[in-house]
Amino acid sequence: MKLLDLYAKMKGDLNQIELELERSVSDDHVLLSEASLHLLKAGGKRIRPVFVLLAGKFGDYRLDVMKRIAVPLELIHMASLVHDDVIDDADTRRGQLTVKSKWDNRIAMYTGDYIHGKALSIAAQLPNPQIHQILSNALVQMCIGEMEQIRDFFNTKQSVRQYLLRIRRKTALLIAISCQLGAVAANTDRTTANRLYRFGYNVGMAFQIRDDLLDLYGTEKQIGKPPGSDMRQGNITLPVLLALQDPQIRPSLLNEIELIRENGGQKDAGRAIEMIRKSDGGDMADELANRYIKKALHALEGLPNVTAKKNLFDIAHFVGKRNY
């Protein structure tokens, strides 16, 4: 099944989630609601809710319970985007003005705090304390990941391990717990919830590596902004680290990154991208992404044969597909 078909099939439930997302941030302070809704309306793939709903299908699926997991997870993702935009000083996201740019940094900061609070208060309607433990622990880990990203800006000495740990906290964890919490809330057995966690974690790692690859190998049309924005911002991603391992390329690439840093990210990353594309960095990163996809598929294997298993299988394959 194609991904679009899957979305079409899930449309009814996803629409419910969308309504609930809007409702959750609509009834308080005008400006906070406006800023939150602006963010919501900018769209997004709602991939976390999709994972929650599919994971829930392995147990006792009740949409009213699933909502209370899917909505908080999407909100937590959104809150992290608002705060990221402040940090990255980003003016647009998905072609829309960011909250910090349409309003200001102060409003973006409190909008993020507010969306966080809303996320937790919706999840708090569920009685299972394990859910709150998993959620709040993920929040802490995500902050650590964000801080690591700041610390490692323009750090060309970081190891691949450091990169992997960072994207684990920044991206993979939230996708992992989307799968896990969907299962926990649907009262699956513990093994199923753990397998789904592992599936989500590995898909999440592959997803972030692919995203980092796209920023260097994609066209402006595909990415929605000029390639190399990660690098201009100082975010040294996997293909860059792997390209730096090539002694032929290393000196000139280091030099180019240093120039970008000195120019405060104003310098065009075109030359650096050219060097990386000449190296094996892309292929090696691609291979690592595929290894994560394989692990994700392996985690699925032991699960009962419900339709959702096939859907998760398809999503993993889609994430694994090179489209740049």
Add this chain to the structure above:
Amino acid sequence: MKLLDLYAKMKGDLNQIELELERSVSDDHVLLSEASLHLLKAGGKRIRPVFVLLAGKFGDYRLDVMKRIAVPLELIHMASLVHDDVIDDADTRRGQLTVKSKWDNRIAMYTGDYIHGKALSIAAQLPNPQIHQILSNALVQMCIGEMEQIRDFFNTKQSVRQYLLRIRRKTALLIAISCQLGAVAANTDRTTANRLYRFGYNVGMAFQIRDDLLDLYGTEKQIGKPPGSDMRQGNITLPVLLALQDPQIRPSLLNEIELIRENGGQKDAGRAIEMIRKSDGGDMADELANRYIKKALHALEGLPNVTAKKNLFDIAHFVGKRNY
């Protein structure tokens, strides 16, 4: 009993809370821990933990349970301070450099997020879902209060009611739920928890009004910074709103506030303070604070006669005392 004697009496348990506060932010990312500990070490009255512990004495008091309420509440307060300092562009707090000034705004933002997350993950160790509902709802309300404060900067047309709603969210609510959650975690009956909530709410309102009075009537030595800093920042507090009700003072005070606004808060607030001190604004605000204290004492009345009741009574009287 004097307040210092009460702190001395509670020293053993408060030291445990202090240790737990430090431990809670110590074991993760170096920079996040450093920034959080910097904030912790700057001290503070730990008034929220004091309320939690005293409220717990009305039920089944177990320090290991009380900790999981007292620590999160103090952490939530701290997180709001870090984010406030970003918004207020404040360089010092309690004589120490703020996180945003010692490091930068980005680190202050994530430090706040991190402390929030830590607070929630400690509270999540308690199984009672009511606790998570109360906590997360308070987080949402606090954000709304902060946003209202931003929206109402230099707004001389706001009503007293608007001011009261704002300080309710910004300050009183967290003190109210400190009392309530201390009781809930100690398994008191619902009436006791509700009475303690009302006690905390009213003390919190009086506390903020007194704090706002102090900023206009205190000496630089008492406040730790020059008087009028609220006004320079645009925060129009109760005594100002009440002084504006005096037709003799209103035009010149409005004019002076406008000048401060035009100067981006750089202008000395001395003249405005002088006008306010000539008005009845201070006395009227003082009277309102006393009314809240009376309501707080009234809420205490029906509670069982444990020592903590006398302690709460003393705290309310202390908050009620005019010391400027």
